[in-house]
Amino acid sequence: MEIRNIAIIAHVDHGKTTLTDALMKQNGGLQDEGVSMDSNDLEKERGITIYSKNTSINYPSKDSGRPTTKINIVDTPGHADFGSEVERVLRAIDSVLLLVDAVEGPMPQTRFVLKKSLELGLKPIVVINKIDKPAADANRVHSEILDLFFELGASEEQANFETVYAIGRQGLAFRHLGDKSIDLSPLLEVILEKVSPASINEERKMSAQVFNLGYDNFLGRLAVARIYSGKIKTSSQVFVKGENGTRKGKIAKLFVFEGINRKETDFATSGDIILLAGIPDIYIGETLCEDESVEQLPHIAIDEPTLSLNFLVNDSPFVGLEGKYVTSRQIKERLEKELEINVGLKVDFSPDQNSQQSGPSFFKVYGRGELHIAILLENMRREGFEMQVSQPEVIIKEKDGVKTEPYEELVIDVPMEFSGSVIEKISKRRGTMKDMVEKEGIARIIFDIPTRGLLGYRSEFIIDTKGEGIMSSRVTGFKESAGEIKKREYGSMVSMVAGKVVAFSLANLQERGILYVVHGTEVYEGMVVGNVLKGDDMSVNPTKGKQLTNMRASGNDEAITLNPAFILSIERGLEVMNVDEYLEITPKSVRLRKKYLTELDRARAKR
Secondary structure, three states, X not given: OEEEEEEEEEOXXXXXXXXXXXXHHHOOOOOOOOOOOOOOHHHHHHOOOOOOEEEEEEEOOOOOOOOOEEEEEEEOOOOHHHHHHHHHHHOOOOEEEEEEEOOOOOOHHHHHHHHHHHHOOOOOEEEEEOOOOOOOOHHHHHHHHHHHHHHOOOOHHHHOOEEEEEEHHHOEEEOOOOOOOOOOHHHHHHHHHHXXXXXXXXXXXXXXXXXXXEEEOOOEEEEEEEEEEOEEEOOOEEEEEEOOEEEEEEOOEEEEEEEOEEEEOOEEEOOOEEEEEOOOOOOOOOEEEOOOOOOOOOOOOXXXXXXXXXXXXXXXXXXXXXXXXXXXHHHHHHHHHHHHHOOOOEEEOOOHHHHOOOOOOEEEEEEOOHHHHHHHHHHHHHOOEOEEEOOOEEOOEXXXXXXXXXXXXXXXXXEHHHHHHHHHHHHHOOOEEEEEEEEOOEEEEEEEEEHHHHOXXXXXXXXXXXXXXXXXXEEEEEEEOOOOOOOXXXXXXXXXXXXXXXXXXXXXXXXXXXXXXXXXXXXXXXXXXXXXXXXXXXXXXXOOOOOOOXXXXXXXXXXXXXXXXXXXXXHHHHHHOOOOEEEEEOOOOEEEEEOOOOHHHHHHHHO
């Protein structure tokens, strides 16, 4: 059977997973209604792809002379924080479907993934999706994509790309605008025409390269690999070549992908994408060989982290009330397990740093962005962990005696009436405007901004644009440090007592700022219950009730009206927290607290 290997790449929310699901439903890959490639609970809730996934379909071509073809498809994440997954996937496939929204056009992640695929010499097939939207303009988007190809240095052959038009959610594809279609077969026919068959080098010695990792509670670490030549068999001895030399290993189990399921097999041949178990220390980019004479395949580089923060044992007064796993050892074991598959993450477990800290012991965790870290924290809390984390900090590197920090390209789509306040806020955060274009009352503004300046801006942006703005960014690399950035113009409202919050007290406090708690919330001394719009931190008593007397007077018993509270999620907490605060995360609650709970301790720490 012929094999074609493709990946679907796009900006977040341009319809990759919807299109993949439709391809599988029409070709027997998905049997059950309601099942999707986004199988993880967080992916379902957020509507985004977090982990790249493999699937395959068997497509009987409409050309009678062509046999049934197996098409391996890799669905990739669209969010910039998971961009390192996309890079690895591109090394294992032969072509990409570049999916672009027919209204939004190319966005930051579109540029990022396209640049990577062009550098690897791949020839993308462009799919302009969502052409049924009322504001869709497929011809304009086609021109913008062509401009982007030339801007990114595409060769003449790459720029002469094939374009297919699609309505992913209806499962329709068209070779030309105005064509009639009943399914996605026009897209599949283009794949068969334009994507060369995966190299069929069955007679040569076996070589395969690992491009992703998985984990199984029974089998341990799993490796997803592409076979470049020869055959690979279960129970066979292999040589593993990596940056640290060559070692031997044995393949215990071998799987191929059928639809969204993995199917155990005894052997697989050149060109296929497989899942293997039995080599506990296998890593991304390593080459599996039949013998030592086989040449090692080019190394796959992994993007460096841009943020760091400390994971600490929870030592608040509410410790252990909601979580099952609260000790330093349990958190360490969970982070070690995460490192098995989350290659964009790094953790410093060294004990010497703990001795330098007077408070609880901690582990320094390095990640690709706020969402990358927040997903890990959300998974841990759902498993029953309790912990607290410090404010995220960008990683500062020194190069030739010059301090450098990560910068991002920020693209904002916002109604013209809000553009002034957005430009003003981002300028204060050391952002530089590179371009601004207006179309039908919507301004698209492109900035170059330090990651440090972008931290904590998202919630402000939603308020400033009344929820009508769209912002997305991608890391462009490390540049010279921008110096001091003043972001926070407000202080924290800190509870000075423990107890239950009452509405009477909240009614008075809401005039000072935004509240994070509601009536009936249990608080403790040192817990942050809101922010003060201007000024420094303020100690408050949110448990103070109304003074009751026997005297009655007109106006004394007016109804209390409370504004909706700004309920903290993990991402919101990471955005609004200050340097002298911890974010306490438990299975049921997310709380903000001061590092030093009593006012006396905070005063001592400031000296």
